[in-house]
Each structure stands twice: as C-alpha cells, then as structure tokens.
C-alpha cells in the first residue's frame with residue numbers, strides 16, 4: 001500500500017505522458033486545404049508571401065518538385081479532387097463538352113470524389129471559393145456539388161470578377177457581393193466555416209479556394225485582364241520584375257509548335273507584363289493574410305498541432321517566358337511545377353523535399369491522413385512527409401487537350417476577343433532521378449521536345465530535333481536517340497494508364513520487375529526492344545480526348561512475343577473501353 005502511494009505520483013506522471021501522446025496521436029487530424037488559382041512557383045510568388053513563409057514553409061515542408069498534371073484550372077482540380085488522371089476522368093477542359101462542372105457531374109464524380117469519401121470517413125467537410133469552371137449561377141443547384149457539410153461556392157460568370165463575386169451557400173440562391181474584394185469575401189467565409197467546424201466533435205476538412213492571382217474577367221468581355229487587388233495593397237512591390245531567366249522573351253525563338261512562331265515582345269508589352277506580375281503579387285496578399293487568420297484561429301482553439309495545412313495552386317503560370325503573353329496551358333516548367341507546402345503532424349519542419357509528387361497524389365494523401373482505406377482506382381500514391389519515407393517515383397505524367405490561351409491586354413489583341421492558339425494538345429513527361437532530370441513532350445502536330453533540365457532548366461535547347469538527335473550529347477551515358485526511345489515507350493504506357501500502371505509504369509513494359517527506372521531501362525541489351533516500340537503520335541489536333549486521333553495506344557511488353565522481344569500489352573478488357581459516357585445529359589441547364 002505504502003509502496004503504491006509512493007509510486008503513484010510518479011506512475012501518474014508517466015501515465016499522463018503516455019496517455020497524453022497517445023491521445024494526441026489517436027486524435028483524428030483536421031485538414032485545411034488552401035488552393036489558389038494560377039499561382040506560379042517560377043515567377044517567385046511565394047517569396048512575396050511573408051505569412052505563408054512564416055506559418056507554412058518555416059513550420060512545414062516545401063515540395064520543390066510538385067507538379068500539376070494538366071495546366072488548366074478545371075481539369076487540374078478534377079484531377080486533384082478525384083485522384084485520377086485527366087485521361088481517366090475525361091474532364092479535360094473548362095467548358096462542356098470536354099470539361100467543366102457539368103462534365104464532372106455527368107461522369108458520376110459528384111457522388112464519388114474526395115469530400116464524399118472524407119464524409120464517409122467521419123469528417124465534416126467545408127468548401128469555399130471556386131470549385132470548378134462552368135459551375136454557374138444557373139446550374140449551382142442542378143445538382144448541388146456533393147459531399148459538403150457546408151459550402152459557399154464562387155459561380156460563373158462572376159467567378160473571376162474580383163469586385164462582383166456571386167456565391168451560393170449550401171445550395172441556396174446565389175448572393176452577389178458588388179464592391180467587395182473576392183479573396184477577402186472568401187477569407188471571411190473560410191473563418192466562418194472554421195468556427196462552425198471547430199464547434200463540432202467531428203474532425204473537419206476545410207478547403208479554401210480564392211481566385212487570386214487569376215486574371216480578372218468581366219462578364220460579357222472575352223478578355224483576361226491583370227488581376228485586381230485590394231486598395232490596401234496597391235503600394236506594394238513597385239520594383240518587382242519578372243525574373244529575367246534565359247527563357248525570358250529570348251532573342252531567338254524557343255519551344256516548338258505555335259510557341260516557336262511567336263514574335264519577340266516589345267518594351268511596351270514587357271513593361272505591361274511586369275506590372276501584370278505586380279498585380280498578381282498584390283492580389284496574393286489577401287491570401288497571405290487569410291493564411292495568418294486561419295493559423296491564428298487554429299492556435300486560439302488549441303488545435304493547430306493536430307491540423308494539417310496544405311497550400312497549393314491548381315496550375316502554374318508564365319509571363320513572357322518563350323515570348324509568351326501571360327497564361328498557362330503549356331507543359332513548360334513555369335506552368336506545371338507549382339507550389340506545395342504542407343505542415344502538420346509528422347511532417348518535417350522547415351524542410352524542403354525533392355520527392356517527385358503531383359496533384360494526382362493529393363487525394364490519396366488526404367485519405368491516408370483521414371485513416372481511410374485508399375481506393376484501388378487511384379492513379380497516384382500518398383506523398384512522403386519526411387526525408388526518411390521512401391520517395392515513390394521518378395515520373396510525372398502531364399497531359400493537355402485544347403487551345404493555348406494568351407491573357408492580358410496584349411494577349412487579347414486581335415480578332416474580337418482573345419487570340420487563341422490552336423493545336424495546343426500534347427502529352428508530356430517529367431522524369432527526375434539522381435543523375436537525370438528530363439522533360440519530354442509530344443505535340444498533336446507530332447513535334448517533340450526534350451530538355452535536359454539539369455543543364456538547361458529554362459528549356460531553351462530542344463534535344464529532340466534531328467541535328468541534336470544525332471549529336472554526341474549524352475544523358476546518363478547514352479545517346480539522345482536511345483533516351484528518347486525509352487521516354488516515348490514510358491509515355492505510351494502513361495498516356496492511357498490506370499491505377500498501378502500509372503504509379504509503376506515500367507512494370508507494364510517489364511513485368512518481371514527488373515526494370516523500374518530510366519537507368520535500368522537504358523541498358524544497351526534493351527536497345528532493340530525500345531527501338532521497335534510503337535511511337536506516341538497524333539493523327540489530328542483535337543480539342544478533347546478523342547482516342548482515335550491519338551495514334552497507337554499499346555506498347556510491347558518485354559519477354560513476350562517473338563521477333564521484337566515484345567507483345568502488345570493488355571491489362572484487362574476494361575482497359576480497352578475505359579470510359580462510359582452518358583451522352584444524354586443536357587449540360588448547360
């Protein structure tokens with residue numbers, strides 16, 4: 001007894017510590033997910049967001065090799081919220097028939113995407129801001145976006161009206177906010193939902209999707225103007241200039257296809273473009289303040305330690321690189337390598353990870369955090385949170401269907417609205433390992449691009465042109481031609497991959513598992529196998545995913561079949577007809 005009494009305080013303290021940590025770790029974490037619109041990494045926007053740095057970058061992990069898989073808002077967001085590649089969702093554009101909210105609904109995702117899964121996992125789910133394009137003041141309740149405990153969505157055609165937003169709360173009739181700054185309106189709504197979420201027992205997921213720093217678009221005008229900012233930020237960044245990298249408005253044309261035909265931008269345009277960049281940074285200040293507001297509220301309620309905060313963008317942005325007007329839609333690094341910062345339980349503090357990750361991986365990551373089972377049809381894998389967790393992969397599969405869209409005053413010149421570059425459909429591949437860092441793309445015109453991103457991060461020297469292909473240039477000790485043969489075969493797998501063939505594409509080519517990255521595929525014993533592979537090509541530039549126009553679909557498999565050491569790959573019969581599509585849904589109503 002005496003013994004017990006003496007031991008008790010000690011025991012209790014010990015127990016307390018054990019129980020305390022167990023309780024903390026057993027507590028299901030909350031998730032705040034912030035997604036901006038068209039925010040770049042390469043124009044240095046994050047460096048102008050001091051609160052994002054203070055509360056997120058310094059307290060969490062920055063993923064320097066994070067990529068979107070489609071450089072366009074709506075397809076990218078559908079990719080993110082479903083965990084599926086755009087070629088599997090077939091939501092490939094901002095508008096019907098190839099994309100937009102109606103297409104998302106039509107494809108059955110409104111009852112089968114992340115917020116729905118999180119609710120099933122016991123979460124309260126909230127969303128404010130822009131969900132998808134073509135989510136309008138007419139179709140907002142037909143049906144209401146699924147899976148949310150609380151929602152307040154920005155709606156077209158006012159989504160990009162910085163001072164005349166229109167939002168529908170919980171499926172109710174839209175309310176207009178004339179004269180109020182849209183990112184501030186969204187911030188206030190986010191704080192409201194946060195309060196609501198905190199007052200309930202359940203863990204919560206809150207997505208905050210302000211439009212900054214997207215261009216301003218006024219109803220009725222087909223013009224993308226520089227973003228508007230709040231008056232309190234007008235004095236900022238007067239000296240900012242877009243980084244003068246080698247690809248900044250170069251003297252010689254660069255890129256391929258329509259980009260290689262662009263005239264050099266004159267001083268008037270460059271001056272305008274720098275100011276365009278400043279306007280973007282100012283618009284982002286409202287988001288920066290919102291981040292502080294969120295962290296403050298989590299802190300005040302004592303829940304910051306078991307809340308994950310994600311910060312990312314739907315896609316990147318270019319301004320003047322490769323002589324382009326402001327815009328996205330391209331496969332170049334400015335458009336696809338985007339911000340991702342994560343803080344939360346078990347995430348490295350003040351770390352930079354070089355793991356190769358993409359938006360396809362985020363739904364699996366969030367479900368894993370929620371303690372839910374991952375889905376068999378995910379095309380990605382949870383991202384690592386620390387250096388120690390094994391980095392999953394070397395590749396990112398990038399795709400695009402449709403047009404190139406120049407923005408800004410000068411991008412809008414010509415022909416009664418904005419000039420649109422046709423033939424912007426392409427496939428691209430980022431492949432990054434210890435000894436190689438490559439970008440490979442095949443356009444719908446059959447033009448190809450290959451950049452050695454270690455030596456040429458600005459993508460100025462296309463190695464996939466005839467004179468380079470036969471040059472002495474070596475990548476991982478092999479000629480360009482041999483490297484391209486491997487990349488093309490990998491792209492052949494990825495362009496129609498599903499689930500494990502997306503996460504482990506080499507396994508499709510080499511089912512025995514002896515080849516699992518570029519260096520092992522580059523073995524000269526495989527030269528013949530790769531040379532014989534059908535090549536990625538297009539017969540036509542389409543505005544959507546018309547499989548008949550996209551050339552061969554199936555690579556040869558090593559070790560099967562006779563003369564070329566390969567055999568056409570067949571995963572399952574489902575793979576042959578991957579997408580059922582209900583043609584009868586009336587989209588614009």
Ligand SMILES: *[C@@H]1O[C@H](CO)[C@@H](O)[C@H](O)[C@H]1NC(C)=O
Pocket residue numbers: 158164165166175176177178219
């Ligand atoms: C602002 O939005 C409302 C609809 O929400 C619309 O009726 C009105 O015309 C818009 N005002 C301007 C100046 O565009």
Ligand SMILES: *[C@@H]1O[C@H](CO)[C@@H](O)[C@H](O)[C@H]1NC(C)=O
Pocket residue numbers: 266267268269410413
């Ligand atoms: C510069 O280029 C823009 C866009 O093409 C054009 O509108 C403008 O007139 C040009 N300015 C000068 C000074 O040439």
Ligand SMILES: *[C@@H]1O[C@H](CO)[C@@H](O)[C@H](O)[C@H]1NC(C)=O
Pocket residue numbers: 444445446537538539540541
């Ligand atoms: C691309 O190449 C393929 C295979 O050589 C050919 O069938 C197709 O017509 C070409 N497409 C275009 C747009 O030139």
Ligand SMILES: *[C@@H]1O[C@H](CO)[C@@H](O)[C@H](O)[C@H]1NC(C)=O
Pocket residue numbers: 258422423444445539540541
């Ligand atoms: C688009 O590509 C097609 C080949 O698919 C070509 O015939 C046409 O000239 C191209 N159009 C433009 C505007 O570059």
Ligand SMILES: *[C@@H]1O[C@H](CO)[C@@H](O)[C@H](O)[C@H]1NC(C)=O
Pocket residue numbers: 090097098544545546547579581
């Ligand atoms: C994608 O959707 C478009 C538009 O409905 C359709 O024409 C196309 O066949 C679909 N693609 C696939 C691969 O199902």
